Amino acid sequence: MTAKADLVESVLSGKRLALARLLTLIENNAPDGQAAMDRLFSHTGRAHLIGVTGSPGSGKSSLVNQIALALRNPKADQPARSVAIVAVDPSSPFTGGAVLGDRVRMRDLAGDQGIFIRSMASRGALGGLARATAGVVQALDAAGFDVVLVETVGAGQSEVDIARLAHTTLVIEAPGMGDDIQAIKAGILEIADVLVINKADHPGADSTLRALRAMLELGHPSHRAPSGSSTPLWIPPVLQTIATKAEGILEVVEAIDAHARHLRETGAWQLRDRSRLLAELEMLVQFELNAQWRAALPPEALASALESLENRQMSPYQAAKRLTSLQSEAVVH
Amino acid sequence: MTERKIRVLIAKPGLDGHDRGAKVIARALRDAGMEVIYTGLRQTPEMIAEAALQEDVDAVGISILSGAHMVLVPRILVLLRANGQDNVHIFVGGIIPERDAAKLTAAGVAAVYGPGTSTTQVVEDISRAVLQEIKP
Numbered sequence: 482m483t484a485k486a487d488l489v490e491s492v493l494s495g496k497r498l499a500l501a502r503l504l505t506l507i508e509n510n511a512p513d514g515q516a517a518m519d520r521l522f523s524h525t526g527r528a529h530l531i532g533v534t535g536s537p538g539s540g541k542s543s544l545v546n547q548i549a550l551a552l553r554n555p556k557a558d559q560p561a562r563s564v565a566i567v568a569v570d571p572s573s574p575f576t577g578g579a580v581l582g583d584r585v586r587m588r589d590l591a592g593d594q595g596i597f598i599r600s601m602a603s604r605g606a607l608g609g610l611a612r613a614t615a616g617v618v619q620a621l622d623a624a625g626f627d628v629v630l631v632e633t634v635g636a637g638q639s640e641v642d643i644a645r646l647a648h649t650t651l652v653i654e655a656p657g658m659g660d661d662i663q664a665i666k667a668g669i670l671e672i673a674d675v676l677v678i679n680k681a682d683h684p685g686a687d688s689t690l691r692a693l694r695a696m697l698e699l700g701h702p703s704h705r706a707p708s709g710s711s712t713p714l715w716i717p718p719v720l721q722t723i724a725t726k727a728e729g730i731l732e733v734v735e736a737i738d739a740h741a742r743h744l745r746e747t748g749a750w751q752l753r754d755r756s757r758l759l760a761e762l763e764m765l766v767q768f769e770l771n772a773q774w775r776a777a778l779p780p781e782a783l784a785s786a787l788e789s790l791e792n793r794q795m796s797p798y799q800a801a802k803r804l805t806s807l808q809s810e811a812v813v814h
Numbered sequence: 815m816t817e818r819k820i821r822v823l824i825a826k827p828g829l830d831g832h833d834r835g836a837k838v839i840a841r842a843l844r845d846a847g848m849e850v851i852y853t854g855l856r857q858t859p860e861m862i863a864e865a866a867l868q869e870d871v872d873a874v875g876i877s878i879l880s881g882a883h884m885v886l887v888p889r890i891l892v893l894l895r896a897n898g899q900d901n902v903h904i905f906v907g908g909i910i911p912e913r914d915a916a917k918l919t920a921a922g923v924a925a926v927y928g929p930g931t932s933t934t935q936v937v938e939d940i941s942r943a944v945l946q947e948i949k950p
Contacts, residue, residue, distance in 0.1 A: 505870045578849065584852070
């Protein structure tokens with residue numbers, strides 16, 4: 482089909498409808514989308530990928546809106562950067578449907594050709610992103626956007642996939658979201674390259690600031706680096722913002738840029754690129770193996786294994802071993 | 815392995831602030847397994863067409879209670895077509911006089927729903943229209 486070639490050309494020449502269609506194909510895991518990405522992948526690797534995560538209601542969408550505005554309207558001596566936004570919201574575990582409402586907070590960005598916003602449903606993935614988010618981000622990168630902002634599902638404590646996808650991860654907190662024990666637990670705070678306390682005009686903002694700073698001094702992974710190491714360490718800054726009043730946004734953008742400079746100067750940019758590609762490769766292989774296994778599974782095998790489990794004749798470990806070895810047996814017999 | 819979802823934009827153009835109907839429809843479509851992009855109140859036709867394009871939706875639902883439907887809806891239709899989105903299923907909900915509803919459907923709106931419409935009917939209409947679009 483010549484349409485595929487046209488799609489790639491159109492995306493590279495900045496056609497927005499073609500880009501939107503490509504994102505749909507990638508999201509739907511359609512063969513045409515994969516074929517297009519085969520040709521587009523060499524154009525990726527240029528955008529600064531920025532993740533924005535944090536608990537529901539902490540103000541992620543409002544902050545993304547403000548960051549994008551600041552990147553589009555920089556100080557006089559700096560060039561405006563084009564911005565793509567991928568906003569992920571959860572799918573219903575029961576119906577598979579979703580209401581994607583992040584655009585509600587991004588109305589300031591309407592009418593700007595240097596902005597492209599795409600909403601994504603998580604479609605059953607649990608890490609705070611959708612399975613196809615990596616592919617969608619690559620397509621936007623190939624389409625030439627300088628910055629891709631990825632807003633995760635409202636995250637709790639373990640939705641840390643974004644740190645593997647992004648060069649720079651922002652973790653957004655709001656005042657009053659828990660005591661200082663929350664701040665020393667493992668998980669989402671550990672992945673922050675920049676910590677933002679939004680709603681800084683709400684009561685408790687200062688004690689949240691103190692708790693997070695103390696947490697960073699106490700337990701940031703950088704303190705485990707061998708002493709005498711010559712590589713400069715990145716200590717995540719803790720910033721306060723009021724996204725609804727556009728306060729503190731410039732400082733956030735400066736911190737993001739400082740982090741990008743740090744990554745480039747220390748060589749960590751390549752390291753992150755590498756680990757992102759590895760994570761994606763592993764995920765795709767896992768998915769492919771799973772699909773092959775399911776396709777080759779004898780009919781009734783799953784049901785009969787489940788029945789043995791229900792009757793307590795086998796343990797889940799035994800059943801899993803049995804199901805995964807069935808195919809090799811089938812070849813032997 | 816292709817996993818296709820029906821994507822619908824629910825838009826509220828114009829100046830009325832009554833978004834309950836839009837939210838009820840958004841919820842019903844979600845419960846029918848669709849992905850609904852909700853854009854919030856007071857959208858211009860330009861904002862709606864832009865969102866429909868970026869989100870590559872199969873259908874656009876326009877909720878209007880202000881009486882400005884004969885100005886806003888045709889403008890949205892023109893913009894969608896100008897963007898190359900000719901096959902999008904467009905439906906309108908609100909208080910629309912029959913006379914106007916006929917004009918809107920003649921202009922390319924697939925369906926106009928008045929008060930009391932069951933959400934099941936809206937879901938069925940969208941599913942049927944989008945499935946027909948995929949088949950050929």
